[in-house]
Amino acid sequence: MKSKLAILLICKSLPWRFKGGIQTHTWDLAQALQQKGNAVTILTGGSFFKKEKTTLLEGIQIIDLPYFPGRYVPFISFLAEEFAFNQQVKSWVNGHHAAYDIIHAQGRSGYLLYQNPKLHSKIIQTIHGMTGIESEADSQQNLNTRLHRFFAERWENRLLQVSSKAITVSEDLKASVILQNQNSAYKINVIPNGVSQMNNAKRGNQALNRFVFVGRLHPVKGLVPLIHAIATSETKIYLDIIGEGPQRKDLDQLVADLHLSDQVRLFGAFDNAVVQHLLPHYKALVLPSIYESQGIVLLEANLRGIPVIASDIPSIRETVTSGVNGLLCDLAQPESFVLAMKQLIDNPHYAKKLGAQGKELVLSNYSWNSIADQTIALYHQIAS
Numbered sequence: 001m002k003s004k005l006a007i008l009l010i011c012k013s014l015p016w017r018f019k020g021g022i023q024t025h026t027w028d029l030a031q032a033l034q035q036k037g038n039a040v041t042i043l044t045g046g047s048f049f050k051k052e053k054t055t056l057l058e059g060i061q062i063i064d065l066p067y068f069p070g071r072y073v074p075f076i077s078f079l080a081e082e083f084a085f086n087q088q089v090k091s092w093v094n095g096h097h098a099a100y101d102i103i104h105a106q107g108r109s110g111y112l113l114y115q116n117p118k119l120h121s122k123i124i125q126t127i128h129g130m131t132g133i134e135s136e137a138d139s140q141q142n143l144n145t146r147l148h149r150f151f152a153e154r155w156e157n158r159l160l161q162v163s164s165k166a167i168t169v170s171e172d173l174k175a176s177v178i179l180q181n182q183n184s185a186y187k188i189n190v191i192p193n194g195v196s197q198m199n200n201a202k203r204g205n206q207a208l209n210r211f212v213f214v215g216r217l218h219p220v221k222g223l224v225p226l227i228h229a230i231a232t233s234e235t236k237i238y239l240d241i242i243g244e245g246p247q248r249k250d251l252d253q254l255v256a257d258l259h260l261s262d263q264v265r266l267f268g269a270f271d272n273a274v275v276q277h278l279l280p281h282y283k284a285l286v287l288p289s290i291y292e293s294q295g296i297v298l299l300e301a302n303l304r305g306i307p308v309i310a311s312d313i314p315s316i317r318e319t320v321t322s323g324v325n326g327l328l329c330d331l332a333q334p335e336s337f338v339l340a341m342k343q344l345i346d347n348p349h350y351a352k353k354l355g356a357q358g359k360e361l362v363l364s365n366y367s368w369n370s371i372a373d374q375t376i377a378l379y380h381q382i383a384s
Contacts, residue, residue: 002380006039008093008100010110012085014044014062015272020216021193021296022107022128024272025169028196032372034059041100043092043110045085065092078148086112086155093119101383105163111155114162122382125159126167127177129293160184164382167191167375169294172314189378192319193296194371195303195362209345210238211309212282214275214297215289217245222288222311224254225334231258233338235345239286242278244269279304283344283351284326288337292316298326299366302358307351309340319366325358 011026026042034040039061046053046064053064067088070080090112097103097119105113107128113119131152141149160166160181166188168174178185215221223241230237241251241264248266255264270278279285285301287310295316298308308326310316322328327343329336344351 002376003383004037004039005101005376005379005383006099007033007041007102007104007379008097009040009042009104009106010044010089010093011042011106012045012082012109014042018269021294022109024296025126025128025193026106028194028368029372029375030060031058031196032194032368033376036372036376038376043089063092065089075143076147078144079151082108082148082152086110089113090115097122102379105159108152108156111152111159114155114158117162120162121164123159123163124165124167124378124382125156125163126169127156127160127173127293128169129173129291130176130180131156132180157181163187165189165378167378169193170315170318172318173293191371191374191378192366193294193299194368195296195299195366196368197303197363209283210240210281211284211286211341212240212242212279213286213288214242214279214300215287217241217243217247217251219247220289220291221247222290222331222334223247223251226286226288226337227251227254227258227260227264229334229338230263231260233335233342235338235342236263237338237341239264240282241266242268242270242275276300276304279306282306284309284341284355286337286341287311287316288329288331288334289313289316290331294319299362302326302355303362305355305359307344307354307358309337309344323354325354325361327354 009026009030013023015023015027030040030042041061043063043065046066048066048069050066052066055062065088068084070084071077073080089110093113094116103119103122104124106126113123131149161184168177168188168190169192171190174188174190252266255261279301284307287295287298289311292315298310298319301308302325308320310320310326310328311331312328320326320328327340329340
């Protein structure tokens, strides 16, 4: 029987503070690892004005690490925020690493740990997306975004080069990472996101034929072309947008300019529990992204018994099969998303069938029990 491990997960925020794929992934993984008898600690960001704080939640030790709020620094807020947190992480881990068998960095959290060679044998990095690809989707880059990309790409690549193992959440993401880091190909393993079975529930009763988008409001999510397509559609399409991000003001203005306030509603960010409660009441979840590393929200929607309408791109094709658990659409033709939405409105039984098949697919292939087993097996390759 393999020994239990002391595991340190590093993630700048957690899902009750910021709703995002990395945050949800980190917390769900921590719970699954702890349930298998491992000692799990999460190092996360805390208030600059408070002392370091340690709490125990569901058997998991959470350490809130105070750091300078770089998001308030003009012109370089993106870079300053990440750098400030990662500097604090580096200092803390340098002083406490002996207590852990595994140091698991999530996304860009912890990328400065490459600077301490004593840590390299313990480090696993999960890559949830690539800074360069995400930045290319933003056509309105400024000094802030360019500086962030310049440094973040270098630091995350250096961490990859020194890590013992790396994880990508899809085969498509693995291929993209290898293109930029061919010497690291041997250490990259694909372990997809899982979905918490606690989110499982019966499909709700829909009062209206409404659709929903859940995610960060960023150009990479492809919302602007979708909203324009809704504006020109002869069929009235109703879309609710849940999330926050740098594109919020632009989207608010676009909806007003196109006189769509009765069709497109921006609600801001909701707590994850609220999102999971709302999902079953929609006809389908819509994700018109230009780029995704996997798209955990697609799995969450399927688990709740609703189909998905998503971009026909390689990473999404790994979890969504058109006509099985959703419909895939051509990014070059935004109107194809509207046509797919109309198809589900006109064929409610078909929509219900896609949702039921999606739920079965997620339950069979994306349980956190299975994902945790794969992750632990990778940990033991290092620990042994």
